[in-house]
Amino acid sequence: MTTAPGSSPTPSLDFPARVVVDLDAIARNVGALAGHAPSAQVMAVVKADAYGHGLVPSARAALAGGATWLGAAQVPEALALRAAGITPSDARVLTWLYAPGAPLDAALEADVDVSVHAAWALDEVVAAARATGRTARVHLKVDTGLGRNGLTPADLADLLPAARQAEADGAVRLVGVWSHLAFADDPGNPTVLHQAEVFDDAVRLVEAAGAGLEVRHLANSAATLTAPRMHYDLVRPGIAVYGISPVPQVSDSVAYGLVPAMTFEAELANVKRVGAGHGVSYAHRYTTAQDTMLGVVPVGYADGVPRHASGDLPERPGGPVLVGGTADELGSDGAARVLRVAGRVCMDQLVLDLGPWATEQAGDVVTLFGAGTGLARGGAPTAQDWADAAGTIAYEIVTRVGTRVPRVYVDGTKEVR
Ligand SMILES: *Cc1c(COP(=O)(O)O)cnc(C)c1O
Numbered sequence: 116m117t118t119a120p121g122s123s124p125t126p127s128l129d130f131p132a133r134v135v136v137d138l139d140a141i142a143r144n145v146g147a148l149a150g151h152a153p154s155a156q157v158m159a160v161v162k163a164d165a166y167g168h169g170l171v172p173s174a175r176a177a178l179a180g181g182a183t184w185l186g187a188a189q190v191p192e193a194l195a196l197r198a199a200g201i202t203p204s205d206a207r208v209l210t211w212l213y214a215p216g217a218p219l220d221a222a223l224e225a226d227v228d229v230s231v232h233a234a235w236a237l238d239e240v241v242a243a244a245r246a247t248g249r250t251a252r253v254h255l256k257v258d259t260g261l262g263r264n265g266l267t268p269a270d271l272a273d274l275l276p277a278a279r280q281a282e283a284d285g286a287v288r289l290v291g292v293w294s295h296l297a298f299a300d301d302p303g304n305p306t307v308l309h310q311a312e313v314f315d316d317a318v319r320l321v322e323a324a325g326a327g328l329e330v331r332h333l334a335n336s337a338a339t340l341t342a343p344r345m346h347y348d349l350v351r352p353g354i355a356v357y358g359i360s361p362v363p364q365v366s367d368s369v370a371y372g373l374v375p376a377m378t379f380e381a382e383l384a385n386v387k388r389v390g391a392g393h394g395v396s397y398a399h400r401y402t403t404a405q406d407t408m409l410g411v412v413p414v415g416y417a418d419g420v421p422r423h424a425s426g427d428l429p430e431r432p433g434g435p436v437l438v439g440g441t442a443d444e445l446g447s448d449g450a451a452r453v454l455r456v457a458g459r460v461c462m463d464q465l466v467l468d469l470g471p472w473a474t475e476q477a478g479d480v481v482t483l484f485g486a487g488t489g490l491a492r493g494g495a496p497t498a499q500d501w502a503d504a505a506g507t508i509a510y511e512i513v514t515r516v517g518t519r520v521p522r523v524y525v526d527g528t529k530e531v532r
Pocket of ligand 1: 160162188295334335336337351352353354355361
């Protein structure tokens with residue numbers, strides 16, 4: 116069996132595919148991000164199961180790499196971090212996305228910082244503080260122009276007297292003001308600077324009301340990497356923690372010193388010879404041009420392989436798969452090569468046209484994406500290459516890998532759990 120880069124030393128035989136997460140890469144990516152924002156602390160954003168990489172192992176790796184904060188969108192994600200033993204001395208944890216009735220009591224008991232994005236949210240935080248006897252550490256979320264969650268500047272001004280009263284009563288401490296950018300991935304867009312100016316006004320308003328803020332924060336991955344003006348006291352990178360460029364049209368991961376942490380690999384479930392003119396997969400959207408070998412890869416859209424990356428549109432090639440060797444062997448005289456999905460991606464499987472001289476056998480490992488340098492550099496395919504093939508962003512590729520695909524954790528190449 117050929118072994119792909121980053122592949123598990125002891126692949127599980129229970130399922131013929133896996134996601135291998137390199138925790139060392141996550142730690143080093145956080146170090147690289149801290150280098151891009153030397154004056155700020157780093158909050159590693161670990162929402163959505165750490166962008167599909169596994170919440171707790173990824174969070175611990177990010178802390179090992181120098182993050183001092185963890186960001187979790189949903190309250191249960193923040194609680195899961197604490198329940199796993201990540202203590203307040205290990206990391207501050209901020210949660211920010213909740214609807215009325217959220218378990219804020221539990222968040223305060225777990226020493227989690229909470230965002231307030233509406234008047235009712237302040238009321239619920241104050242009620243949770245009273246119920247638990249805790250003082251809630253509150254970050255006021257301001258909508259500086261994204262048009263999504265947060266208090267408009269006018270709502271912020273209206274809320275401030277009640278927030279300061281709650282502070283005087285000992286129910287809350289106003290520790291942060293924060294916001295999120297609409298066009299961070301388009302660094303020259305004039306709204307970026309405009310949002311920063313609105314943000315500065317909001318900070319001034321809160322400070323003038325007497326709050327002693329600890330942290331002001333605005334930057335996601337893109338702003339961390341491209342806009343020092345946005346760094347303030349704390350940066351909140353997500354996608355870059357996992358080694359993926361947030362601005363692929365500007366620079367790739369390699370250029371930013373980031374290493375993709377996730378490798379998605381599978382064992383071929385079947386290899387067989389067919390004649391020329393053979394239709395492949397549903398609706399025969401691909402037809403063999405010659406007598407050839409077909410390889411069946413046992414992952415499909417139920418496993419997060421986007422059906423939009425099918426090889427069935429003449430104007431858009433299917434998703435790329437590394438076959439026949441390692442990323443390092445690409446371009447040598449060996450069998451390592453990158454093929455495109457042939458025909459439709461199905462629920463559980465996809466097909467590759469391995470070519471007439473293929474020597475691959477059932478059980479050989481193929482890699483959909485991993486820590487390669489990407490097709491544009493002549494390297495092995497990345498999540499970004501799959502995003503390009505599917506007409507989406509790499510965030511969606513890594514976060515959507517299905518739950519039936521086992522996760523294997525490694526440090527470099529050594530399996531850790
Ligand atoms: C997801 C998220 C981030 C991280 O964004 P990336 O683009 O992945 O770096 C930061 N802040 C907020 C509010 C988010 O929702």
